[in-house]
Amino acid sequence: MSQVQRDLPFRVIVDFFKKLETTTARTQLTAILVNLFKQTPPDVIDKVVYLIQARLWPDWKGLPELGIAEKLLIKAISLSTNSSEKVVEEILKSKGDAGLAVEALKTRSLEKSKGVTLFTFAEKKQELTVNKVYEVLTRIALAQGEGSKDLKIRLLAGLLSDANPEEAKYIVRFVEGKLRLGIGDATIMDALSIVYAGGAHLRPLIERAYNLRADLGEVAKILASQGVEAIKQITPMVGIPIRPMLAERLSDPKEILEKVEGEAFVEFKYDGERAQIHKDGNKIVIYSRRLENITHQYPDVVEMALKNIKAEKAILEGEIVAYDPSTGELKPFQELMHRKRKYDIHVAVKENPVKVFLFDLLYEEGVDYTVKRLIERRKRLEEIIVQTEEFRVAEYIRTSDPGELEKFFLQAISEGAEGVMVKALHEGSVYQAGTRGWLWIKFKRDYRSEMVDTVDLVVVGAFYGRGRRGGKFGTLLMASYNPSNDTFETVCKVGSGFTDEDLDKIPELLKPFIRDRKPLRVVAEMEPDVWVEPALVAEIIGAELTLSPIHTCAYGKIKPEAGISIRFPRFIRWRDDKKPEDATTSDELVEMYKLQLKRIGEKVAQPGEET
Numbered sequence: 001m002s003q004v005q006r007d008l009p010f011r012v013i014v015d016f017f018k019k020l021e022t023t024t025a026r027t028q029l030t031a032i033l034v035n036l037f038k039q040t041p042p043d044v045i046d047k048v049v050y051l052i053q054a055r056l057w058p059d060w061k062g063l064p065e066l067g068i069a070e071k072l073l074i075k076a077i078s079l080s081t082n083s084s085e086k087v088v089e090e091i092l093k094s095k096g097d098a099g100l101a102v103e104a105l106k107t108r109s110l111e112k113s114k115g116v117t118l119f120t121f122a123e124k125k126q127e128l129t130v131n132k133v134y135e136v137l138t139r140i141a142l143a144q145g146e147g148s149k150d151l152k153i154r155l156l157a158g159l160l161s162d163a164n165p166e167e168a169k170y171i172v173r174f175v176e177g178k179l180r181l182g183i184g185d186a187t188i189m190d191a192l193s194i195v196y197a198g199g200a201h202l203r204p205l206i207e208r209a210y211n212l213r214a215d216l217g218e219v220a221k222i223l224a225s226q227g228v229e230a231i232k233q234i235t236p237m238v239g240i241p242i243r244p245m246l247a248e249r250l251s252d253p254k255e256i257l258e259k260v261e262g263e264a265f266v267e268f269k270y271d272g273e274r275a276q277i278h279k280d281g282n283k284i285v286i287y288s289r290r291l292e293n294i295t296h297q298y299p300d301v302v303e304m305a306l307k308n309i310k311a312e313k314a315i316l317e318g319e320i321v322a323y324d325p326s327t328g329e330l331k332p333f334q335e336l337m338h339r340k341r342k343y344d345i346h347v348a349v350k351e352n353p354v355k356v357f358l359f360d361l362l363y364e365e366g367v368d369y370t371v372k373r374l375i376e377r378r379k380r381l382e383e384i385i386v387q388t389e390e391f392r393v394a395e396y397i398r399t400s401d402p403g404e405l406e407k408f409f410l411q412a413i414s415e416g417a418e419g420v421m422v423k424a425l426h427e428g429s430v431y432q433a434g435t436r437g438w439l440w441i442k443f444k445r446d447y448r449s450e451m452v453d454t455v456d457l458v459v460v461g462a463f464y465g466r467g468r469r470g471g472k473f474g475t476l477l478m479a480s481y482n483p484s485n486d487t488f489e490t491v492c493k494v495g496s497g498f499t500d501e502d503l504d505k506i507p508e509l510l511k512p513f514i515r516d517r518k519p520l521r522v523v524a525e526m527e528p529d530v531w532v533e534p535a536l537v538a539e540i541i542g543a544e545l546t547l548s549p550i551h552t553c554a555y556g557k558i559k560p561e562a563g564i565s566i567r568f569p570r571f572i573r574w575r576d577d578k579k580p581e582d583a584t585t586s587d588e589l590v591e592m593y594k595l596q597l598k599r600i601g602e603k604v605a606q607p608g609e610e611t
């Protein structure tokens with residue numbers, strides 16, 4: 001065999017980007033991706049995956065972003081194309097896209113130099129490779145502090161000079177953060193399974209590995225270089241976040257207990273911020289529900305964890321909740337916002353104290369607890385911590401009695417929780433990382449409306465307002481997530497519930513995600529004024545769920561030619577702790593719709609009852 005290939009020409013990736021631009025069907029997307037992975041040597045597959053994900057590394061690493069503002073970009077393009085900044089600005093204006101601008105300028109300067117044949121042979125540039133592009137982009141991102149602006153410009157200009165016009169176009173789009181390809185993690189995992197197992201059957205294992213080690217580039221590399229066995233052996237690792245287990249929802253205590261097969265742990269569902277606490281000796285890292293590193297926001301939690309976790313190496317989960325030290329009362333989630341400010345964290349720590357309620361153990365001293373029953377995980381959790389007033393296990397009971405469950409639920413609400421989490425205890429009650437399933441069921445407070453619960457939907461479009469809202473976005477087109485084909489299906493247009501301040505902020509929030517055509521993963525019948533790449537999640541409540549022929553959520557699942565929609569939807573708040581794939585799924589809306597029908601049925605059956 002020839003020498004092992006360790007790199008991939010960058011033009012192969014460029015060809016892939018180009019093909020994607022003219023593709024809309026998901027099956028085709030997967031096929032194109034399979035073709036790319038087949039050509040990718042194992043050594044660079046991690047980098048190829050990151051580039052497809054439009055990033056340089058997983059967000060949780062907390063490494064800097066590229067940090068190239070438009071001004072710097074113009075300077076770099078000007079340097080690399082021998083054009084003045086003014087010319088670059090003009091072309092940028094007329095093309096409306098920096099990628100197209102650099103492509104045009106480079107083509108022009110190539111044509112100009114065509115006549116000059118002297119030295120061209122000897123000077124023929126080396127072909128750009130994925131490693132080279134990745135290395136320079138990394139250096140650009142890591143250049144920080146004094147003189148870093150200049151360094152960033154020089155590095156980028158150098159890279160663009162080495163690139164041909166098409167390569168330069170995509171490099172610029174990447175740098176600008178505009179290289180969203182509409183390829184979700186689900187499609188990447190499908191393609192990896194096809195390439196390395198010849199079909200879909202490896203997909204669940206790849207997904208499990210990704211759930212335990214939230215780094216798809218790394219998972220792809222292990223698979224490509226060490227094979228399927230290595231993927232099977234993957235266990236949690238302290239320092240690398242585990243994708244959180246999620247709960248289904250129901251609101252009938254009897255039905256909930258039937259679903260978890262009888263006896264259950266019923267815990268307070270605290271209204272705070274989920275925290276995955278990693279301890280490695282005297283180092284603590286805290287990851288959020290979205291797997292962002294939030295350690296710096298909670299120096300007090302770091303201290304509590306160091307003091308009260310007896311294990312050397314462990315991964316624990318809990319909820320961080322704000323409280324009022326004068327009364328001991330728990331405060332709502334919004335109070336934690338003070339911890340998001342970058343400066344004066346010590347002031348926030350003093351003014352907004354928190355408690356931690358632990359509810360799971362995922363790993364301890366080389367043992368993978370995610371594969372163990374809840375009962376074992378909880379027992380060990382209690383053994384390895386010293387419980388204090390501020391750092392302790394979530395309030396819970398163990399029961400199989402619906403009446404007792406209901407009573408505990410009311411107690412939870414009266415003590416400032418949102419409701420309860422009911423957790424299965426049976427043989428199969430493992431920790432299902434990254435999965436929403438029936439092993440955990442949330443039972444939340446009724447919002448005093450027909451819709452029992454709020455939903456979290458993704459912005460996929462926006463409409464300009466009229467009257468007082470003229471010229472501004474007044475209404476957003478919202479969608480649910482359909483994980484079975486990795487798409488976003490429209491549910492409703494929401495125009496109420498926004499404060500003036502919310503409305504003022506919308507253009508800025510949407511700006512990076514606005515597209516001139518329907519994003520690949522969006523399924524919609526209506527045409528908004530602008531399309532929005534799925535990125536922003538909002539919590540929505542409405543009067544009730546209805547069926548609508550113009551929305552595509554779970555289309556045809558309840559009735560032919562109708563999707564599920566929300567009557568009188570109202571915006572509650574942004575959920576920036578959620579990724580679009582964490583939004584309420586179309587199947588969950590189907591369940592909620594059925595539940596609503598059932599409750600209406602019950603009301604009709606007992607007309608005397610107060611509703």
Ligand SMILES: Nc1ncnc2c1ncn2[C@@H]1O[C@H](COP(=O)(O)OP(=O)(O)OP(=O)(O)O)[C@@H](O)[C@H]1O
Binds near residue numbers: 421
């Ligand atoms: N005792 C507990 N056990 C598990 N999760 C808890 C508990 N108390 C509070 N929580 C929080 O509830 C969330 C579980 O609900 P779910 O799995 O549906 O996630 P979610 O979609 O963020 O929930 P929601 O939208 O209801 O806030 C967890 O992410 C966690 O932050």
